[in-house]
Structures are given as C-alpha cells and as structure tokens.
Amino acid sequence: MVTRKKNKAAVDLPAVSVSEGDIARYLHLGTPWVQGSMRLKDPYMLDLEYVQRMVAWLLFTPADEDLTALQAVQLGLGAAALTKFHYKTLGMRTTAIEINPQVIAACRGWFKLPPDNERLQVLQADAGEAIRHPDWQGAVHALQVDLYDHEAAAPVLDSAEFYADCRAMLTPEGCMTVNLFGRRSSYARSLEKICTAFGAENVWAFKPTREGNTIVLALRVAQPHDVLQLQARAQAVQAAYQLPATKWVKVLRPVAESAPG
Structure with missing residues (x-):
C-alpha cells in the first residue's frame, strides 16, 4: 500500500463547493466550471460523456478477463465518478490520488464515495510524485x-516525462486514458508528448465531445487494429x-492512421 503524503498547503488549493439540480x-x-457530477437517482453511473469515454480501455481488455484481480488508478478524484465505477461496478482494486x-x-460527504477498505484507497498526494512509488x-x-485546476485552463501535469512515468505504472496489457481539455492548452502538443512516451502506434484518440473534451488512450503495448473485434467487444x-x-468505435481511431504522411 502506498503511504499517504501531503506536499501542498491547503491554503494554496481552491475552495470546493457543491451545487444541485x-x-x-x-x-x-x-468557479462555475463543473469538475464532476453525480446522478441523484443512480450515484454509481457515469453521467458525463467524456467520463464514460475514460473507461474505453474496456474495449482492449478480453471479455473473459477477471477484472476483480486487476488494479485501477485515477489521477484526480473529481466527483469520484470513475473511482466509484471501477470499485463498485467493475469490482476492481481501485486507488484515487487527489491533492x-x-x-x-x-x-465522501456529498458524492457517496465509500470509505477506504482493502479494495479502495484514496490518497491525498501530489500525483506527479506519488506515481513514482x-x-x-x-x-x-x-x-x-x-x-485540472480550478480554472480548467490546461492539464496540471502534461509533460513527456510525466506520461513516461504513467507508462511505467502500467502492466504489459495496461491502458492509460487522458482527458485533454482547456482554453489555453494545445491538444496537438499534449498528444505529441503522449506519443513520445508511449509511441504513436500505441495511441488512440476520440473525436472531441461537444463540450471540447478529447479523450486519448495510450496502450503499454500495441494491439492489432481489428475493427470487427472492437465492435464485438463494444457490444459486450x-x-x-x-x-x-x-x-x-465510430469515433475512436489510432493516432498513427491520422498522422500526416
């Protein structure tokens, strides 16, 4: 188990508020920016479209894989939607790292995140440091x-070195999904850094959502591009x-296919 570590004074961090419709x-x-959401009648469902796409790693995991034997990690807790989904719905060992x-x-108080137990752990830590453990x-x-910070302007951690550290966390069959969104960030530059760390042949990208979120998937090891297999897995x-x-599968493509020749 990773030791909890605090690296930033609470006074430097934005105040949290909750609203409800x-x-x-x-x-x-x-700020008014929504950093996460929860359906009141179904608190364990994935509500937002971009958050749903963050679990597209399932497309590259065999249907007979025992998910309960696998580890999931979220860097950034948000409203805990992904953490709850991996822990509760998929039954995985799940850790979230939140500063x-x-x-x-x-x-814990408003979004029905369960307390820590042998399968669920929430660490208060700087993700850039904690992932090197x-x-x-x-x-x-x-x-x-x-x-993202309170301004939602650009990813807080977005270097080739950071993505290389993320790749080092993965099992050979592992997959990283990243939310790229921001008013000042450059998708092309972020994607280039991910490709530097993972290799362009291992990276897939969705088309942007209407809100501007682009989800990128990066595999530790490249997998064959079999459309029929992906379609069958998607149905399952x-x-x-x-x-x-x-x-x-209609809006997800290998980055290498769309790169200029």
Whole structure:
C-alpha cells in the first residue's frame, strides 16, 4: 500500500463547493466550471460523456478477463465518478490520488464515495510524485488521468516525462486514458508528448465531445487494429455496463492512421 503524503498547503488549493439540480449534483473548485457530477437517482453511473469515454480501455481488455484481480488508478478524484465505477461496478482494486483534501471530503460527504477498505484507497498526494512509488511500477491495468485546476485552463501535469512515468505504472496489457481539455492548452502538443512516451502506434484518440473534451488512450503495448473485434467487444461492454460503447468505435481511431504522411 502506498503511504499517504501531503506536499501542498491547503491554503494554496481552491475552495470546493457543491451545487444541485433536479437530476444531478455537481462539484466546483471555486468557479462555475463543473469538475464532476453525480446522478441523484443512480450515484454509481457515469453521467458525463467524456467520463464514460475514460473507461474505453474496456474495449482492449478480453471479455473473459477477471477484472476483480486487476488494479485501477485515477489521477484526480473529481466527483469520484470513475473511482466509484471501477470499485463498485467493475469490482476492481481501485486507488484515487487527489491533492486537495476538500475534494476528498466533498466526495465522501456529498458524492457517496465509500470509505477506504482493502479494495479502495484514496490518497491525498501530489500525483506527479506519488506515481513514482515502487509499488505502482508495472502494477496498473487501467489508469485514468484527469488533472485540472480550478480554472480548467490546461492539464496540471502534461509533460513527456510525466506520461513516461504513467507508462511505467502500467502492466504489459495496461491502458492509460487522458482527458485533454482547456482554453489555453494545445491538444496537438499534449498528444505529441503522449506519443513520445508511449509511441504513436500505441495511441488512440476520440473525436472531441461537444463540450471540447478529447479523450486519448495510450496502450503499454500495441494491439492489432481489428475493427470487427472492437465492435464485438463494444457490444459486450454496452450490454454489461449500459455504456454507449458501440458509438465509441465510430469515433475512436489510432493516432498513427491520422498522422500526416
């Protein structure tokens, strides 16, 4: 188990607030920007389209894989949607790394995040440092990276070195999914850094959502591009978890195929 570590004073971190509508509850970090949401009548479902796409690693995992034997990690807790889904719905060993203690408290108090146990761990730590811990090297099957500050302007961690550290966490069959979104960030530059760390042949990207979120998948080891196999796996994922997986394969492409020749 990774030791909890605090590296940033709480005074430097944005204040957390919660708002609620008729259907969902929302997490904010000192601004009107939505940093996460939860359906009130189904708190364990994945509500937002980009968050759903963050679990597209399922398309590259065999249907007969025992997910309960695998490790998932989220860098950035948000409203805990991904953490709850991997822990509760998929039954995986799940760890979230979040620097802001107020976010953790809000998720426990308002977003139905269960307490830590032998399968669920929430660490208050700087993700860029915590992921270098020896316990994580080669241990993670599904890694989700969604690291934004209260301005949601650009990823907080977005270097080739950081993505190389993420790759080192993955098992040979492992997959990283990253949310790229921001008013000042450059998708092309971020994608180039991911390709530098993983190799362009191992990277896939969705078309952007209407809100501007582009989800990128990076595999530790390249897998054959078999459209029929992906379609069949998507149908199984959709049936099992009520996710729009059959739509994913229509808007998900290998980066190497779209690169200029």
